[in-house]
Amino acid sequence: MSKGVLLVNLGSPDSTDPKDVKKYLGEFLMDPRVIDVPLWARTLLVKGIILNTRPKKSAEAYKKIWWDEGSPLIVLSERLQKKVADRTSIPIGLAMRYGSMNIKKGLQELHDKGVNEVMIIPLYPQFAMATTETILVLAEKLQKEYFPNMKLIDVPAFYNKPEYINVLSKSITEKLEGIEYEHLLFSYHGVPERHIRKSDISNGNCKMDGKCCFKKGSEQHKFCYRHQCEMTTVQVAKKLGLKNGTYSTSYQSRLGFDPWLKPYTDRTIERMGKEGIKKMAIVTPAFVSDCLETLEEIAMEGEEIFHEVGGKEFTTIPCLNDRDDWADLLANWVNEWVAVKTQTA
Structure with missing residues (x-):
């Protein structure tokens, strides 16, 4: 063929x-x-x-x-x-x-x-x-x-393939070289919580409490977006040697009034600025190409939110692109x- x-x-x-x-x-x-x-x-x-x-x-x-x-x-x-x-x-x-x-x-x-x-x-x-x-x-x-x-x-x-994690981690390292930051936020595109439940092949094992996301060997993880996002963050953080408390996961681009995956990126950026974080960096690993959600929603609106609440330096990390x-x-x-x-x- x-x-x-x-x-x-x-x-x-x-x-x-x-x-x-x-x-x-x-x-x-x-x-x-x-x-x-x-x-x-x-x-x-x-x-x-x-x-x-x-x-x-x-x-x-x-x-x-x-x-x-x-x-x-x-x-x-x-x-x-x-x-x-x-x-x-x-x-x-x-x-x-x-x-x-x-x-x-x-x-x-x-x-x-x-x-x-x-x-x-x-x-x-x-x-x-x-x-x-x-x-x-x-x-x-x-x-x-x-x-x-x-x-x-x-x-x-391919979120958990070592070779992908290596490329993603390298892209972050290169962008942050010589840049001081207090917190690295991993922002993923949000989905309604019901999408997670609909993709749950375990017949209701997912309780949306985050616990099963970190349970090893669960067959349902093959189709669990939340688990795969959390594991992307965990694996990159491990690769980069990040300390607990210096990084976290959030979800962006919600639509409507139904519950979406939390925490929300915009509110997380706002909260961190109010809590005294002056220098933060943000990466968007759900996207491989920069687009409206990364270039406008994060790099423009996100930075504006951060500065409005007292933040000083807001570094956005490009997608893998080409x-x-x-x-x-x-x-x-x-x-x-x-x-x-x-x-x-």
């Missing part, structure tokens, strides 16, 4: 025009794995309320971070794709879960190159309903409908897959 790879990231509006932002938000928020309520309620919430109020505000936020080349997330993903392609011998495609660079187009481009076995790599270190799962479910649906002779395999969540060692790592996974497949062919 002819092999290829499809890297898949979140997506972006085509431009900062409110019409493009509204179209993008509509697709994103109508995904039943993002807002997981009955269709009638989701339609009322998204089309009746959010899309009538949020696009203009979101468009202004996108304008703050937009590059001359376009959306930072798209540009950085394309740079990463090129670097991985330069390090491998098979076609490397790129798609987005939402927006015009959709998964169907990505699969079609690989199909047109003669590829009939595709490794899908969701560019998310941790598994979540609203990220990894929605990508894989849609890819399988498209495969059955449009590419019946194409075989799909996927790369599981780092050479990150491209090397992805290429190694691809090349190992190709080598194994070749040996067993």
Whole structure:
């Protein structure tokens, strides 16, 4: 079989025009794995309320971070794709879960190159309903409908792979070299608490008290976003030799009034500033590419909150983006897959 790879990231509006932002938000928020309520309620919430109020505000936020080349997330993903392609011998495609660079187009481009076995790599270190799962479910649906002779395999969540932890830790070390800080905050994208329960394959073992997150050998951890975020923090902290009390985990970007994973990033930043922390650094390991949530919500809004409550120095650590060692790592996974497949062919 002819092999290829499809890297898949979140997506972006085509431009900062409110019409493009509204179209993008509509697709994103109508995904039943993002807002997981009955269709009638989701339609009322998204089309009746959010899309009538949020696009203009979101468009202004996108304008703050937009590059001359376009959306930072798209540009950085394309740079990463090129670097991985330069390090491998098979076609490397790129798609987005939402927006015009959709998964169907990505699969079609690989199909047109003669590829009939595709490794899908969701560019998310941790598994979540609203990220990894929605990508894989849609890819399988498209495969059955449009590419019946194409075989799909996927790369599981890689949050705990030592080689990933090494690359992430190195990126943090390089950014913080020569910088004094009192606290390092690991901020992950938030999800509703009910998403954790829905992904719980232990039939109710998760009590959302944080205890089972640190229990070793639990099968449910394979699909527990909270556990995977907590373990990413623990492993990086160990790698960096961080002392207890000098780092912590929080969750950002909540939507609506339902309980989301806590503690919330904005409130954590505010609390630390009020408690006398003057120098803090923040890293966002749920994202591999800088985007609206890292460049505007954290680097701009987060810093503003910190300064308002007395904080002095706020250091944001870039995502892995198109780092050479990150491209090397992805290429190694691809090349190992190709080598194994070749040996067993």
